[in-house]
Amino acid sequence: MPQIVENVLGAAGRKTLSLTKDLHKVAVLINEVFYWTIVSPLRGKPPRVRAAISEMVKTGYDSVLVVVVIAFFVGAILALQSAYQLKKFGAMLYVANLVGVAITRELGPIITAIIIAGRSGSAFAAEIGSMRAQEEVDALLSMGIHPVRFLVVPKLIALMLMQPALTTFFDVVGIFGGFALAVTLLDVNSASYINQTINALQVNDLVTGLVKAWAFSVVITITGAYQGFQVNAGAEEVGRRTTASVVTSIFMVIAFDLFFTALFYYFT
Protein backbone atom coordinates (compact mmCIF):
# COMPACT_ATOMS: atom_id res chain seq x y z
CA MET A 1 0.00 0.00 0.00
CA PRO A 2 1.44 3.40 -0.89
CA GLN A 3 2.63 5.42 2.10
CA ILE A 4 0.21 8.29 1.47
CA VAL A 5 -2.87 5.99 1.49
CA GLU A 6 -1.62 4.37 4.67
CA ASN A 7 -1.15 7.79 6.30
CA VAL A 8 -4.62 9.01 5.27
CA LEU A 9 -6.34 5.81 6.45
CA GLY A 10 -4.31 5.85 9.66
CA ALA A 11 -5.29 9.47 10.39
CA ALA A 12 -8.96 8.76 9.61
CA GLY A 13 -8.89 5.71 11.88
CA ARG A 14 -7.28 7.59 14.76
CA LYS A 15 -9.77 10.46 14.40
CA THR A 16 -12.72 8.02 14.36
CA LEU A 17 -11.45 6.22 17.45
CA SER A 18 -10.94 9.48 19.31
CA LEU A 19 -14.41 10.71 18.26
CA THR A 20 -15.98 7.44 19.44
CA LYS A 21 -14.20 7.83 22.78
CA ASP A 22 -15.43 11.43 23.14
CA LEU A 23 -18.99 10.42 22.25
CA HIS A 24 -18.86 7.68 24.85
CA LYS A 25 -17.67 10.16 27.51
CA VAL A 26 -20.45 12.63 26.57
CA ALA A 27 -23.03 9.81 26.73
CA VAL A 28 -21.77 8.80 30.20
CA LEU A 29 -21.98 12.42 31.39
CA ILE A 30 -25.54 12.85 30.00
CA ASN A 31 -26.54 9.61 31.70
CA GLU A 32 -25.09 10.77 35.03
CA VAL A 33 -26.70 14.21 34.73
CA PHE A 34 -30.06 12.57 33.97
CA TYR A 35 -29.66 10.19 36.92
CA TRP A 36 -28.66 12.82 39.48
CA THR A 37 -31.25 15.36 38.30
CA ILE A 38 -34.31 13.15 37.87
CA VAL A 39 -33.82 9.64 39.28
CA SER A 40 -31.77 10.35 42.40
CA PRO A 41 -34.29 12.85 43.95
CA LEU A 42 -36.95 10.11 43.61
CA ARG A 43 -34.68 7.85 45.67
CA GLY A 44 -34.40 10.37 48.48
CA LYS A 45 -31.25 12.22 47.41
CA PRO A 46 -32.50 15.72 46.52
CA PRO A 47 -30.41 18.23 44.57
CA ARG A 48 -28.50 21.00 46.36
CA VAL A 49 -31.17 23.69 46.34
CA ARG A 50 -29.02 26.41 47.96
CA ALA A 51 -26.25 25.89 45.43
CA ALA A 52 -28.85 26.03 42.63
CA ILE A 53 -30.13 29.37 43.97
CA SER A 54 -26.60 30.72 44.15
CA GLU A 55 -26.03 29.58 40.55
CA MET A 56 -29.30 31.27 39.53
CA VAL A 57 -27.96 34.55 40.86
CA LYS A 58 -24.66 34.11 38.99
CA THR A 59 -26.11 32.87 35.69
CA GLY A 60 -29.42 34.72 35.72
CA TYR A 61 -29.53 37.86 37.83
CA ASP A 62 -25.94 38.89 37.01
CA SER A 63 -26.64 38.50 33.26
CA VAL A 64 -29.76 40.67 33.20
CA LEU A 65 -27.99 43.94 32.38
CA VAL A 66 -25.95 42.60 29.46
CA VAL A 67 -28.98 40.75 28.05
CA VAL A 68 -31.20 43.82 28.36
CA VAL A 69 -28.71 46.18 26.68
CA ILE A 70 -28.01 43.76 23.82
CA ALA A 71 -31.74 43.06 23.41
CA PHE A 72 -32.51 46.77 23.10
CA PHE A 73 -29.79 47.23 20.48
CA VAL A 74 -30.86 44.12 18.53
CA GLY A 75 -34.50 45.26 18.53
CA ALA A 76 -33.50 48.69 17.23
CA ILE A 77 -31.13 47.25 14.61
CA LEU A 78 -33.81 44.84 13.41
CA ALA A 79 -36.35 47.65 13.12
CA LEU A 80 -33.90 49.72 11.08
CA GLN A 81 -32.92 46.85 8.80
CA SER A 82 -36.53 45.86 8.12
CA ALA A 83 -37.53 49.48 7.53
CA TYR A 84 -34.79 49.66 4.87
CA GLN A 85 -36.74 47.15 2.75
CA LEU A 86 -40.32 47.81 3.89
CA LYS A 87 -40.25 51.54 3.18
CA LYS A 88 -39.90 50.69 -0.53
CA PHE A 89 -43.38 49.21 -0.34
CA GLY A 90 -44.81 51.81 2.04
CA ALA A 91 -45.30 49.08 4.61
CA MET A 92 -43.43 50.62 7.53
CA LEU A 93 -46.02 49.41 10.01
CA TYR A 94 -44.96 45.81 9.27
CA VAL A 95 -41.69 46.55 11.04
CA ALA A 96 -43.63 45.66 14.19
CA ASN A 97 -44.52 42.19 12.79
CA LEU A 98 -40.98 41.47 11.72
CA VAL A 99 -39.37 42.63 14.96
CA GLY A 100 -41.91 40.81 17.14
CA VAL A 101 -41.83 37.48 15.34
CA ALA A 102 -38.08 37.44 14.61
CA ILE A 103 -37.20 38.24 18.21
CA THR A 104 -39.58 35.84 19.95
CA ARG A 105 -39.11 32.91 17.58
CA GLU A 106 -35.42 33.23 16.75
CA LEU A 107 -33.22 36.08 17.91
CA GLY A 108 -34.31 36.12 21.55
CA PRO A 109 -33.48 32.48 22.27
CA ILE A 110 -30.34 32.30 20.14
CA ILE A 111 -28.65 35.56 21.14
CA THR A 112 -29.44 34.93 24.81
CA ALA A 113 -27.95 31.43 24.38
CA ILE A 114 -24.79 32.89 22.81
CA ILE A 115 -24.47 35.40 25.68
CA ILE A 116 -24.98 32.64 28.26
CA ALA A 117 -22.55 30.30 26.48
CA GLY A 118 -19.90 33.01 26.60
CA ARG A 119 -20.68 34.07 30.15
CA SER A 120 -21.87 31.05 32.09
CA GLY A 121 -20.88 28.06 29.90
CA SER A 122 -17.28 29.23 29.94
CA ALA A 123 -17.47 29.82 33.70
CA PHE A 124 -18.75 26.25 34.22
CA ALA A 125 -15.85 24.82 32.18
CA ALA A 126 -13.27 27.01 33.95
CA GLU A 127 -14.62 26.24 37.42
CA ILE A 128 -14.85 22.47 36.95
CA GLY A 129 -11.54 22.44 35.03
CA SER A 130 -9.68 24.27 37.82
CA MET A 131 -11.23 21.93 40.36
CA ARG A 132 -10.02 18.95 38.31
CA ALA A 133 -6.52 20.42 38.05
CA GLN A 134 -6.35 21.03 41.82
CA GLU A 135 -7.67 17.54 42.74
CA GLU A 136 -10.86 19.06 44.19
CA VAL A 137 -12.99 16.74 42.03
CA ASP A 138 -10.96 13.75 43.31
CA ALA A 139 -11.48 15.06 46.84
CA LEU A 140 -15.26 15.09 46.30
CA LEU A 141 -15.14 11.51 44.98
CA SER A 142 -13.01 10.41 47.92
CA MET A 143 -15.66 11.82 50.29
CA GLY A 144 -18.33 9.75 48.52
CA ILE A 145 -19.82 12.87 46.87
CA HIS A 146 -20.55 12.50 43.17
CA PRO A 147 -19.12 15.53 41.31
CA VAL A 148 -21.99 15.56 38.79
CA ARG A 149 -24.53 15.84 41.59
CA PHE A 150 -22.43 18.36 43.50
CA LEU A 151 -21.25 20.56 40.64
CA VAL A 152 -23.33 20.03 37.50
CA VAL A 153 -26.90 19.51 38.72
CA PRO A 154 -27.21 22.90 40.54
CA LYS A 155 -25.87 24.64 37.42
CA LEU A 156 -28.28 22.73 35.19
CA ILE A 157 -31.31 23.50 37.36
CA ALA A 158 -30.28 27.17 37.54
CA LEU A 159 -29.78 27.51 33.81
CA MET A 160 -32.96 25.57 32.95
CA LEU A 161 -34.90 28.20 34.90
CA MET A 162 -32.82 31.27 34.11
CA GLN A 163 -32.33 30.79 30.36
CA PRO A 164 -36.08 30.97 29.53
CA ALA A 165 -36.39 33.87 32.01
CA LEU A 166 -33.55 35.79 30.35
CA THR A 167 -34.99 34.97 26.93
CA THR A 168 -38.31 36.46 28.05
CA PHE A 169 -36.45 39.59 29.16
CA PHE A 170 -34.73 39.67 25.79
CA ASP A 171 -38.05 39.33 23.96
CA VAL A 172 -39.71 42.15 25.90
CA VAL A 173 -36.78 44.55 25.75
CA GLY A 174 -35.98 43.66 22.13
CA ILE A 175 -39.55 44.43 21.06
CA PHE A 176 -39.35 47.64 23.08
CA GLY A 177 -36.07 48.52 21.28
CA GLY A 178 -37.78 48.08 17.91
CA PHE A 179 -40.76 50.10 19.16
CA ALA A 180 -38.55 52.93 20.47
CA LEU A 181 -36.72 53.19 17.17
CA ALA A 182 -39.84 52.93 15.05
CA VAL A 183 -41.76 55.65 16.91
CA THR A 184 -38.79 58.04 17.10
CA LEU A 185 -36.80 57.68 13.88
CA LEU A 186 -39.30 55.99 11.54
CA ASP A 187 -42.31 58.08 12.52
CA VAL A 188 -44.55 55.09 13.12
CA ASN A 189 -47.56 55.74 15.32
CA SER A 190 -46.98 54.19 18.73
CA ALA A 191 -50.52 52.83 19.25
CA SER A 192 -50.50 51.29 15.77
CA TYR A 193 -47.10 49.70 16.44
CA ILE A 194 -48.34 48.14 19.69
CA ASN A 195 -51.55 46.88 18.05
CA GLN A 196 -49.61 45.51 15.11
CA THR A 197 -47.21 43.67 17.46
CA ILE A 198 -50.10 42.17 19.48
CA ASN A 199 -51.84 41.03 16.29
CA ALA A 200 -48.67 39.59 14.79
CA LEU A 201 -47.55 37.59 17.83
CA GLN A 202 -49.14 34.26 18.66
CA VAL A 203 -48.70 32.19 21.80
CA ASN A 204 -46.94 29.64 19.60
CA ASP A 205 -44.16 32.13 18.81
CA LEU A 206 -43.46 32.71 22.48
CA VAL A 207 -43.70 29.04 23.43
CA THR A 208 -41.41 27.78 20.65
CA GLY A 209 -38.84 30.42 21.63
CA LEU A 210 -38.96 29.40 25.28
CA VAL A 211 -38.77 25.67 24.46
CA LYS A 212 -35.65 26.41 22.43
CA ALA A 213 -34.21 28.46 25.31
CA TRP A 214 -34.79 25.56 27.69
CA ALA A 215 -33.07 23.10 25.31
CA PHE A 216 -30.13 25.50 24.86
CA SER A 217 -29.66 25.68 28.64
CA VAL A 218 -29.20 21.89 28.76
CA VAL A 219 -26.77 22.00 25.80
CA ILE A 220 -24.68 24.81 27.34
CA THR A 221 -24.48 23.17 30.78
CA ILE A 222 -23.55 19.73 29.44
CA THR A 223 -20.94 21.21 27.08
CA GLY A 224 -19.35 23.39 29.79
CA ALA A 225 -19.33 20.53 32.28
CA TYR A 226 -17.93 18.05 29.74
CA GLN A 227 -15.06 20.35 28.78
CA GLY A 228 -14.33 21.05 32.45
CA PHE A 229 -14.18 17.37 33.37
CA GLN A 230 -11.74 16.72 30.50
CA VAL A 231 -9.04 18.84 32.16
CA ASN A 232 -6.26 16.69 33.54
CA ALA A 233 -3.72 19.21 34.76
CA GLY A 234 -2.50 22.74 34.42
CA ALA A 235 -3.79 26.24 33.83
CA GLU A 236 -3.07 26.07 30.11
CA GLU A 237 -5.49 23.17 29.66
CA VAL A 238 -8.14 24.98 31.71
CA GLY A 239 -7.87 27.93 29.30
CA ARG A 240 -8.00 25.67 26.26
CA ARG A 241 -11.04 23.78 27.52
CA THR A 242 -12.82 27.02 28.45
CA THR A 243 -12.38 28.33 24.91
CA ALA A 244 -13.48 24.97 23.53
CA SER A 245 -16.60 25.06 25.69
CA VAL A 246 -17.67 28.42 24.21
CA VAL A 247 -16.99 27.40 20.61
CA THR A 248 -18.67 24.00 21.02
CA SER A 249 -21.65 25.48 22.89
CA ILE A 250 -22.30 28.06 20.17
CA PHE A 251 -21.97 25.40 17.47
CA MET A 252 -24.30 23.03 19.32
CA VAL A 253 -26.80 25.81 20.05
CA ILE A 254 -27.00 26.70 16.34
CA ALA A 255 -27.28 23.03 15.34
CA PHE A 256 -30.09 22.47 17.88
CA ASP A 257 -31.71 25.70 16.72
CA LEU A 258 -31.89 24.36 13.18
CA PHE A 259 -33.37 21.12 14.48
CA PHE A 260 -36.03 22.85 16.60
CA THR A 261 -36.86 25.42 13.91
CA ALA A 262 -37.44 22.62 11.39
CA LEU A 263 -39.49 20.71 13.97
CA PHE A 264 -41.68 23.70 14.79
CA TYR A 265 -42.04 24.63 11.12
CA TYR A 266 -43.61 21.26 10.34
CA PHE A 267 -45.44 20.54 13.58
CA THR A 268 -46.91 23.88 14.71
Add this chain to the structure above:
Amino acid sequence: MESAIEVLDLVTYYGERKILKGISFSIPTGMTTVIVGGSGCGKTTTLKHLIGLLRPASGSIHIHGKDIATMDDTSLDEYRKKMGVLFQGAALLNSMTLAENVALPLREHTRLKGSVIDIIVRMKLDLVGLSGFGDFYPAQLSGGMKKRAGIARAMAMDPVILYFDEPSAGLDPVTAAGLDELILRLHQVFKMTVVVVTHELPSIFKIADYVIMLDKGEVAFVGTLDEFKKSDKTIVRTFLERRPEEESYSPDNYFKIITGA
Protein backbone atom coordinates in the same frame (compact mmCIF):
# COMPACT_ATOMS: atom_id res chain seq x y z
CA MET B 1 -0.81 -9.13 62.30
CA GLU B 2 -4.34 -8.53 61.01
CA SER B 3 -4.58 -6.89 57.57
CA ALA B 4 -6.81 -3.90 56.88
CA ILE B 5 -5.92 -3.85 53.19
CA GLU B 6 -4.80 -6.69 50.96
CA VAL B 7 -3.64 -5.96 47.43
CA LEU B 8 -3.16 -8.91 45.11
CA ASP B 9 -1.57 -8.88 41.64
CA LEU B 10 -2.59 -5.28 40.95
CA VAL B 11 -1.96 -4.28 37.33
CA THR B 12 -2.74 -0.89 35.86
CA TYR B 13 -1.99 1.02 32.70
CA TYR B 14 -1.94 4.68 31.66
CA GLY B 15 -2.74 4.28 27.97
CA GLU B 16 -0.27 1.72 26.66
CA ARG B 17 2.17 2.19 29.55
CA LYS B 18 2.10 -0.40 32.31
CA ILE B 19 2.40 1.49 35.59
CA LEU B 20 1.80 -1.20 38.21
CA LYS B 21 3.13 -4.60 37.21
CA GLY B 22 1.18 -7.02 39.38
CA ILE B 23 1.99 -5.71 42.86
CA SER B 24 0.88 -7.56 46.00
CA PHE B 25 1.11 -6.42 49.62
CA SER B 26 -0.84 -6.20 52.87
CA ILE B 27 -1.35 -3.18 55.08
CA PRO B 28 -1.72 -4.05 58.78
CA THR B 29 -4.68 -2.79 60.82
CA GLY B 30 -4.08 0.02 63.29
CA MET B 31 -0.55 0.80 62.11
CA THR B 32 1.00 3.63 60.12
CA THR B 33 2.13 2.18 56.81
CA VAL B 34 4.30 4.28 54.58
CA ILE B 35 4.45 3.62 50.84
CA VAL B 36 7.80 4.88 49.61
CA GLY B 37 9.76 5.00 46.39
CA GLY B 38 11.31 7.36 43.90
CA SER B 39 9.36 9.65 41.61
CA GLY B 40 7.33 7.77 39.01
CA CYS B 41 7.53 4.42 40.83
CA GLY B 42 3.72 4.17 41.02
CA LYS B 43 3.08 5.07 44.66
CA THR B 44 0.48 7.79 43.98
CA THR B 45 -1.19 5.50 41.41
CA THR B 46 -1.32 2.79 44.10
CA LEU B 47 -2.93 5.27 46.51
CA LYS B 48 -5.51 6.24 43.89
CA HIS B 49 -6.45 2.56 43.62
CA LEU B 50 -6.71 2.22 47.39
CA ILE B 51 -9.16 5.13 47.58
CA GLY B 52 -11.14 3.89 44.59
CA LEU B 53 -10.31 6.71 42.19
CA LEU B 54 -8.82 4.28 39.65
CA ARG B 55 -10.00 0.84 38.63
CA PRO B 56 -7.22 -1.70 38.01
CA ALA B 57 -6.80 -3.58 34.73
CA SER B 58 -6.55 -6.75 36.83
CA GLY B 59 -5.99 -7.81 40.42
CA SER B 60 -7.90 -7.24 43.63
CA ILE B 61 -7.90 -4.75 46.52
CA HIS B 62 -9.57 -6.19 49.60
CA ILE B 63 -10.33 -3.63 52.27
CA HIS B 64 -11.69 -5.15 55.46
CA GLY B 65 -12.53 -8.21 53.38
CA LYS B 66 -14.37 -6.48 50.52
CA ASP B 67 -12.88 -6.17 47.02
CA ILE B 68 -13.19 -2.51 46.01
CA ALA B 69 -11.82 -3.24 42.52
CA THR B 70 -15.10 -4.91 41.56
CA MET B 71 -17.48 -2.90 43.74
CA ASP B 72 -20.36 -0.94 42.21
CA ASP B 73 -20.39 2.83 42.68
CA THR B 74 -22.92 2.79 45.53
CA SER B 75 -20.90 0.31 47.61
CA LEU B 76 -17.73 2.24 46.78
CA ASP B 77 -19.32 5.43 48.10
CA GLU B 78 -20.21 3.59 51.33
CA TYR B 79 -16.56 2.53 51.68
CA ARG B 80 -15.40 6.10 50.99
CA LYS B 81 -17.53 7.40 53.86
CA LYS B 82 -15.36 5.32 56.21
CA MET B 83 -12.07 6.66 54.93
CA GLY B 84 -10.37 10.05 54.89
CA VAL B 85 -7.86 11.37 52.37
CA LEU B 86 -5.41 14.24 52.53
CA PHE B 87 -4.41 15.11 48.96
CA GLN B 88 -1.01 16.49 48.02
CA GLY B 89 -2.28 20.06 47.64
CA ALA B 90 -4.92 19.57 50.39
CA ALA B 91 -7.64 19.88 47.66
CA LEU B 92 -9.90 22.05 49.81
CA LEU B 93 -12.83 23.49 47.87
CA ASN B 94 -11.68 27.05 47.26
CA SER B 95 -15.19 28.45 47.04
CA MET B 96 -15.94 27.39 50.63
CA THR B 97 -14.62 28.46 54.02
CA LEU B 98 -12.64 26.00 56.14
CA ALA B 99 -15.68 25.33 58.31
CA GLU B 100 -17.82 24.63 55.23
CA ASN B 101 -15.12 22.33 53.85
CA VAL B 102 -14.96 20.30 57.06
CA ALA B 103 -18.76 20.27 57.35
CA LEU B 104 -19.23 19.10 53.75
CA PRO B 105 -19.11 15.30 54.28
CA LEU B 106 -21.25 15.63 57.40
CA ARG B 107 -23.90 17.67 55.58
CA GLU B 108 -23.88 15.28 52.61
CA HIS B 109 -23.91 11.98 54.46
CA THR B 110 -25.59 12.54 57.81
CA ARG B 111 -28.87 13.96 59.06
CA LEU B 112 -27.21 15.83 61.92
CA LYS B 113 -28.60 19.23 62.87
CA GLY B 114 -26.68 22.31 61.75
CA SER B 115 -25.79 23.20 65.35
CA VAL B 116 -24.34 19.71 65.97
CA ILE B 117 -22.34 19.91 62.74
CA ASP B 118 -20.98 23.30 63.83
CA ILE B 119 -19.75 21.77 67.11
CA ILE B 120 -18.12 18.82 65.30
CA VAL B 121 -16.43 21.22 62.84
CA ARG B 122 -15.02 23.30 65.70
CA MET B 123 -13.75 20.12 67.37
CA LYS B 124 -12.07 18.89 64.18
CA LEU B 125 -10.46 22.26 63.50
CA ASP B 126 -9.25 22.38 67.10
CA LEU B 127 -7.80 18.88 66.68
CA VAL B 128 -5.49 20.13 63.92
CA GLY B 129 -4.65 23.42 65.64
CA LEU B 130 -6.88 25.65 63.52
CA SER B 131 -9.34 26.93 66.12
CA GLY B 132 -10.78 30.26 65.08
CA PHE B 133 -9.94 29.80 61.38
CA GLY B 134 -13.34 28.40 60.39
CA ASP B 135 -14.39 31.53 58.51
CA PHE B 136 -11.19 31.74 56.48
CA TYR B 137 -11.07 30.71 52.82
CA PRO B 138 -8.30 28.32 51.67
CA ALA B 139 -6.66 31.12 49.65
CA GLN B 140 -6.11 33.05 52.88
CA LEU B 141 -4.04 30.25 54.46
CA SER B 142 -0.42 29.06 54.26
CA GLY B 143 0.45 25.68 52.71
CA GLY B 144 0.84 24.03 56.13
CA MET B 145 -2.47 25.39 57.39
CA LYS B 146 -4.25 24.16 54.24
CA LYS B 147 -2.91 20.66 54.87
CA ARG B 148 -4.04 20.78 58.49
CA ALA B 149 -7.49 21.88 57.31
CA GLY B 150 -7.40 19.02 54.77
CA ILE B 151 -6.72 16.61 57.65
CA ALA B 152 -9.63 18.11 59.63
CA ARG B 153 -11.92 17.46 56.65
CA ALA B 154 -10.53 13.93 56.20
CA MET B 155 -11.26 13.29 59.91
CA ALA B 156 -14.80 14.71 59.75
CA MET B 157 -16.56 11.34 59.43
CA ASP B 158 -14.25 9.60 61.98
CA PRO B 159 -12.63 7.36 59.36
CA VAL B 160 -11.24 3.91 60.07
CA ILE B 161 -8.53 4.38 57.43
CA LEU B 162 -6.76 7.68 56.83
CA TYR B 163 -4.70 8.20 53.64
CA PHE B 164 -2.07 10.88 53.09
CA ASP B 165 -0.60 11.70 49.67
CA GLU B 166 2.83 13.31 50.11
CA PRO B 167 1.86 15.30 53.23
CA SER B 168 5.24 17.11 53.40
CA ALA B 169 5.34 18.10 49.72
CA GLY B 170 5.95 21.82 49.25
CA LEU B 171 6.39 22.54 52.98
CA ASP B 172 9.42 23.91 54.81
CA PRO B 173 11.17 21.40 57.16
CA VAL B 174 9.70 22.91 60.33
CA THR B 175 6.09 22.89 59.04
CA ALA B 176 6.63 19.38 57.61
CA ALA B 177 7.89 18.18 61.00
CA GLY B 178 4.82 19.72 62.64
CA LEU B 179 2.58 17.84 60.23
CA ASP B 180 4.41 14.56 60.95
CA GLU B 181 3.86 15.21 64.64
CA LEU B 182 0.14 15.75 63.98
CA ILE B 183 -0.15 12.50 61.99
CA LEU B 184 1.62 10.67 64.81
CA ARG B 185 -0.64 12.20 67.45
CA LEU B 186 -3.85 11.45 65.50
CA HIS B 187 -2.73 7.85 65.06
CA GLN B 188 -1.93 7.45 68.74
CA VAL B 189 -5.24 8.99 69.85
CA PHE B 190 -7.64 7.40 67.36
CA LYS B 191 -5.77 4.11 66.69
CA MET B 192 -6.87 4.05 63.07
CA THR B 193 -5.05 2.55 60.11
CA VAL B 194 -2.91 5.25 58.49
CA VAL B 195 -1.43 4.97 55.00
CA VAL B 196 1.09 7.60 53.95
CA VAL B 197 2.64 7.98 50.50
CA THR B 198 5.91 9.86 50.76
CA HIS B 199 9.56 9.91 49.78
CA GLU B 200 10.70 12.19 52.62
CA LEU B 201 13.19 10.23 54.74
CA PRO B 202 12.69 12.25 57.98
CA SER B 203 8.91 11.67 57.72
CA ILE B 204 9.36 7.97 57.11
CA PHE B 205 11.62 7.60 60.16
CA LYS B 206 9.27 9.59 62.35
CA ILE B 207 5.85 8.17 61.54
CA ALA B 208 6.25 4.73 59.94
CA ASP B 209 5.51 1.44 61.67
CA TYR B 210 5.49 -0.51 58.44
CA VAL B 211 7.11 0.24 55.07
CA ILE B 212 6.21 -0.78 51.52
CA MET B 213 8.72 0.26 48.90
CA LEU B 214 7.84 0.42 45.22
CA ASP B 215 10.27 0.57 42.34
CA LYS B 216 9.29 0.89 38.68
CA GLY B 217 5.80 -0.45 39.33
CA GLU B 218 6.92 -3.42 41.41
CA VAL B 219 7.14 -4.07 45.14
CA ALA B 220 10.80 -3.80 46.16
CA PHE B 221 10.44 -4.16 49.92
CA VAL B 222 7.79 -4.92 52.56
CA GLY B 223 8.52 -4.92 56.28
CA THR B 224 8.70 -2.99 59.52
CA LEU B 225 10.61 0.27 59.79
CA ASP B 226 13.51 -1.48 61.59
CA GLU B 227 13.70 -4.13 58.86
CA PHE B 228 13.65 -1.35 56.28
CA LYS B 229 16.51 0.50 57.95
CA LYS B 230 18.56 -2.68 58.26
CA SER B 231 17.76 -4.04 54.79
CA ASP B 232 20.79 -4.70 52.61
CA LYS B 233 18.81 -4.66 49.34
CA THR B 234 20.56 -2.36 46.89
CA ILE B 235 17.38 -0.47 46.01
CA VAL B 236 16.63 0.19 49.71
CA ARG B 237 20.21 1.27 50.45
CA THR B 238 20.22 3.56 47.41
CA PHE B 239 17.01 5.17 48.68
CA LEU B 240 18.06 5.46 52.33
CA GLU B 241 21.54 6.76 51.55
CA ARG B 242 20.18 9.15 48.88
CA ARG B 243 22.61 7.79 46.28
CA PRO B 244 21.91 8.97 42.75
CA GLU B 245 20.94 6.30 40.23
CA GLU B 246 23.31 5.65 37.38
CA GLU B 247 22.53 7.68 34.26
CA SER B 248 20.53 5.53 31.89
CA TYR B 249 22.29 7.02 28.86
CA SER B 250 26.01 7.18 28.17
CA PRO B 251 27.20 10.53 26.73
CA ASP B 252 27.59 8.85 23.31
CA ASN B 253 24.05 7.45 23.33
CA TYR B 254 22.65 10.77 24.54
CA PHE B 255 24.45 12.60 21.73
CA LYS B 256 22.93 10.17 19.23
CA ILE B 257 19.44 10.76 20.65
CA ILE B 258 19.57 14.55 20.53
CA THR B 259 21.14 14.70 17.08
CA GLY B 260 18.89 11.96 15.73
CA ALA B 261 21.96 10.22 14.31
